[in-house]
Amino acid sequence: MITVMGATGTIGRQVTRQLLAAGEQVRALGRDPERLAEAAAAGAETMAGDAGDAAFLTEAFHGAAAVHTLLPYDPTVPGYRAEQDRLGDSIVAAVGGSGVRHVVAISSVGADVPAGTGFITSLHAQERRLRRLRDAHVLVLRPGFFFENFASVAEVAARYGVYADAVAPDVPLPMIATRDIADVAARALITRDWSEFTVRELLGPRDLTHAEATGILGAAMGRPDLAYVRLPDPEMIEILVGAGFTEEAAALHIELGGALSDGTIAPREGRTASNTTPTRLDDIAGSLVPGHQRA
Numbered sequence: 001m002i003t004v005m006g007a008t009g010t011i012g013r014q015v016t017r018q019l020l021a022a023g024e025q026v027r028a029l030g031r032d033p034e035r036l037a038e039a040a041a042a043g044a045e046t047m048a049g050d051a052g053d054a055a056f057l058t059e060a061f062h063g064a065a066a067v068h069t070l071l072p073y074d075p076t077v078p079g080y081r082a083e084q085d086r087l088g089d090s091i092v093a094a095v096g097g098s099g100v101r102h103v104v105a106i107s108s109v110g111a112d113v114p115a116g117t118g119f120i121t122s123l124h125a126q127e128r129r130l131r132r133l134r135d136a137h138v139l140v141l142r143p144g145f146f147f148e149n150f151a152s153v154a155e156v157a158a159r160y161g162v163y164a165d166a167v168a169p170d171v172p173l174p175m176i177a178t179r180d181i182a183d184v185a186a187r188a189l190i191t192r193d194w195s196e197f198t199v200r201e202l203l204g205p206r207d208l209t210h211a212e213a214t215g216i217l218g219a220a221m222g223r224p225d226l227a228y229v230r231l232p233d234p235e236m237i238e239i240l241v242g243a244g245f246t247e248e249a250a251a252l253h254i255e256l257g258g259a260l261s262d263g264t265i266a267p268r269e270g271r272t273a274s275n276t277t278p279t280r281l282d283d284i285a286g287s288l289v290p291g292h293q294r295a
């Protein structure tokens with residue numbers, strides 16, 4: 001049996017589907033039984049609870065051959081860093097308390113850097129916690145920027161003819177489809193073919209700049225003129241807070257944009273066949289733009 005944290009989320013939902021399709025028994029976790037109904041209908045055992053509750057998580061990890069873990073991303077939650085620490089401590093306590101031997105952890109490119117990387121600083125802290133586990137084999141996956149991030153901004157971009165964010169337009173970045181991250185995670189959970197503390201970067205098919213990515217999205221929405229602009233920090237913060245980000249999360253987003261733009265956040269492995277993943281932005285851009293019915 002394999003336990004999947006965040007089974008209602010972008011990556012965990014796809015990991016759950018793939019494990020079930022491969023004939024694995026799955027215990028799917030989330031906070032809300034209603035959102036877990038899809039996993040239950042597909043054949044998973046489900047457990048609803050707060051991942052910050054170490055007793056709940058220990059029970060959920062108990063008896064699993066492997067667990068899929070992540071730190072949920074929610075920029076509307078008060079005290080982002082403190083909440084990430086709370087969840088991260090609980091995950092590590094539950095791995096230790098349940099005796100599970102194999103852990104796959106979703107992290108990020110840039111998590112090797114201790115500070116100054118916005119949201120990714122929490123993932124650095126989590127990697128440090130996981131590295132201290134003595135009795136579990138931990139595989140840390142460090143993906144690049146998710147293509148799916150564009151889905152949340154595509155509607156506004158279509159309305160105004162401009163996609164605005166905090167990253168420089170012309171910096172090539174590794175960008176990846178979450179389905180490819182889920183593929184790697186599911187295969188690892190099944191094969192458990194790594195030992196000790198292992199890090200793997202996942203870099204997508206090729207690096208893309210925000211300007212290039214915007215061109216691909218624009219073509220998919222029938223707006224070939226769609227432009228990308230990097231907004232000045234105060235304007236960007238105002239937009240983010242208006243969209244529900246806390247002040248802390250807005251500041252972390254700006255810091256992240258700066259660190260992506262100046263090369264602080266960058267892959268360390270160099271591009272190889274094993275960290276290059278197949279899905280191109282062009283392959284899924286149509287599913288990220290307004291009007292598409294998401295599955």
Ligand SMILES: NC(=O)c1ccc[n+]([C@@H]2O[C@H](COP(=O)([O-])OP(=O)(O)OC[C@H]3O[C@@H](n4cnc5c(N)ncnc54)[C@H](OP(=O)(O)O)[C@@H]3O)[C@@H](O)[C@H]2O)c1
Nearest residue numbers: 006007008009010011030031050051071072073108145146
């Ligand atoms: N976006 C990027 O470009 C990027 C790049 C690299 C790495 N990352 C990292 O990837 C991770 C996000 O993965 P994702 O997009 O798959 O996540 P996601 O879609 O935000 O899903 C989060 C999952 O966690 C669950 N959850 C949230 N709070 C919880 C809590 N307190 N207790 C129990 N479950 C909780 C949610 O379920 P319910 O809401 O149903 O409870 C959901 O299933 C983050 O660590 C992020 O930093 C992101």
